[in-house]
Amino acid sequence: MKFSASKENHLKAIFHLQHEQGIVTTNALAAALQTRPASVTDMLKKLKEQKLLIYERYKGFRLNNEGKKAAIQVIRKHRLWEYFLVKKLQFGWDEVHEIAEELEHISSKKLVDRLDAFLGFPDTDPHGDPIPDSQGRFLQRRQISLSELPLNKVVQVSAIASQTTEMLELLQHKNIRLGTRLEVRKKFPFDNSLEVKIRNRPPVTLSAQVAKNVLVKDDE
C-alpha cells in the first residue's frame, strides 16, 4: 500500500493520460514524465508485477482498479497541499506545483485526512481541478455530451437529454442505456457522426443529433 515516489509519479501520470486517451503508450508516458521510453518500460514491469496495471508488451497499458485507487490518493495529496500552500501560506497559484510535487509523496494517510479537515474539505484546488475525497471519489464528475468527448476515453452513459420516444427507441435498438460503458473510436468531420465502441460488441455509428443528446460521465 506504500509506493516509492517514482512509482507514485508514474501512477499519477498514467492516470491522467488514460483519462484523456483511454489507453496509454510508452512514448506518451515518457514525455509526460520527462524520462526515456526504456525507463518507462522498466517501471511498467514493476507496476504490472504489483498488479497495478494491465499491460502486455508492445500493446499499451492502463491502470486497473488498484492502480487507479493508488493514483487518486496521490492526486488527492497533491491538490490538498496546493490548496494549503495558496490559502494558508499565501503562495501564488502558479508557484505551488513544484512544492506539491514533493509534498504529495508524504505517506501518512492520517496526515492527509487531517489536512483535509483543517482546510474545510475543499472540493477544488487552486487551479480548479477537483479534489478526491478520503474514499477516492471525485465529487464533481460532471456530465458532458457524447459529442464533446475526446477519442478513446471510456465513459458511462449518465443521462439522455432529449427523452423523445424516437430517441429512446433508437438507443434501445442500438442497445445503449443508462450505465452503458462506451468510448468514441472515430469522429467523421463530414457530418459529425461518431463511431462508438462498446465492450464485446461491434462498433456502432451515431449521428451528431443523437450524440449531442447522450450525456456521459467518467467511468468508475
Add this chain to the structure above:
Amino acid sequence: MKFSASKENHLKAIFHLQHEQGIVTTNALAAALQTRPASVTDMLKKLKEQKLLIYERYKGFRLNNEGKKAAIQVIRKHRLWEYFLVKKLQFGWDEVHEIAEELEHISSKKLVDRLDAFLGFPDTDPHGDPIPDSQGRFLQRRQISLSELPLNKVVQVSAIASQTTEMLELLQHKNIRLGTRLEVRKKFPFDNSLEVKIRNRPPVTLSAQVAKNVLVKDDE
C-alpha cells in the same frame, strides 16, 4: 545546498551526537540511525567529499561549519512541521515525530519560511526543543552551570553566578573570562572537580565550587 534525505538524516544525527559528545564515533552514529557501521563509513566519505565534516579514518568525526548549517536547517524544518502538526492539525505531541521525519526533507526554503510565518514564528516545538530561526540561530541558548556540562562539549562562558572578588580573581588568574571557549575533559568523582581545556592552552583544574558558578552556553 540540496542534500538527499539520507544525507540530511546523517547530518542531523551527527549534529545531535556532537552536541552531547563533542566528537562522534561510527558505532554511535550507526546506532542512532539504526543502520550498520559499514554504511556509516560509506556515507562519511561522501560527506567529507562535500566538505561538510572533519573526518580522518579511525579517528572519529564532527561537522564543520557548513555541515552544522545544513543540519540546523533540517532541524528547523523538523521542528516547525511538528509544531504545525500539533497546533494546526490536532495531532498529539507523541505521534508527530515519524511524519515530521518525512516532511523535514521537503526542500523549498521558501516553504519553510512561509510556514514559520504562518505559525507565528514559534521558538519551541511541542517537545520543548528550540526552533532555529531562518538564519539558523537558536533563540534560546539557555545557559547551564559548568558542573552540569557533559564531557567534551565545547561551550562559551556566558555569565558568572557569584561575582565575588575572590571568584573573579581566581578566574582572572586562570585566564577565563566571558566569551572564553572551553570544554570539560575530565570529571573527578572524588571531589567533583573538573579538568577544563581551552584551545591552545594546557588543561586547567577547577573545583566543584568554582564550576558551579561558571555559567556557559552553546558555542556558535
Add this chain to the structure above:
DNA sequence: TTTTAATTTTAGATTTGTCTAAATTTTATT
C-alpha cells in the same frame, strides 16, 4: 608488552531507478 577484544574500514554484492545503444515488434508507406 603481548595478546585479546572492540571498533572501524574495505571489498564485494544487492536493490532501485535510471540511462544508452541495439534489437524487436508494430505501423505506415510506397
Add this chain to the structure above:
DNA sequence: AATAAAATTTAGACAAATCTAAAATTAAAA
C-alpha cells in the same frame, strides 16, 4: 505485400544507498 519508419523492449551499464563478511586499526587486558 514489401520495405521504411516509428514505437517499444531488451541488454548491459551506472549511481546512490545499503548490506555482509573479512581485513585493518586502535584500545583494553592479562
